Amino acid sequence: AQRVTQPEKLLSVFKGAPVELKCNYSYSGSPELFWYVQYSRQRLQLLLRHISRESIKGFTADLNKGETSFHLKKPFAQEEDSAMYYCALGAVRGNKLTFGTGTQLKVEL
């Protein structure tokens, strides 16, 4: 069975501080991992996915198969990063996504 764990419901950091949102997954096959973001009063949108190896809005995430993790990182938090972040797991050759419970990031001035 697929499972995604985001251990922090709320993460509060100061502007300019580093950010790390944790995501661990459980899956017996080859995983595809995503981070989605939901800004206040907006719809969910893709932030990044591991296969594209991009840095979006300064965020990066590295898939660590040994630790079954896909943590989201940003070196310097900005006020506009305040949002709900969801980690999601997809099965190769399948199209469903399993979402974690989300982490609310609050960047304080």
Added chain:
Amino acid sequence: DAEITQSPRHKITETGRQVTLACHQTWNHNNMFWYRQDLGHGLRLIHYSYGVQDTNKGEVSDGYSVSRSNTEDLPLTLESAASSQTSVYFCASSEGTSGTADTQYFGPGTRLTVL
């Protein structure tokens, strides 16, 4: 521009009534999904479809049904609304041609309150 829309955006209904939430996408995507979003549970999959006439149950499908008669629409029906179904409902679609987990594109959500 291609997009995915949901209607209504807000709905208040009474226990026991049948409710249908609409989802319409203009990307010509094969895959469509319905989720509910609740505090402490994140997004949970209700039903999904990989194409016309195809529907599948997700992890929280009890009390819900869907039908896919064309590519663009996947309406979600609550057969007899219950207070436990008060939630925010999101529809999503994805291309579904690569055989891998595609990026899903989300609608704006429908906030449903069952009294």
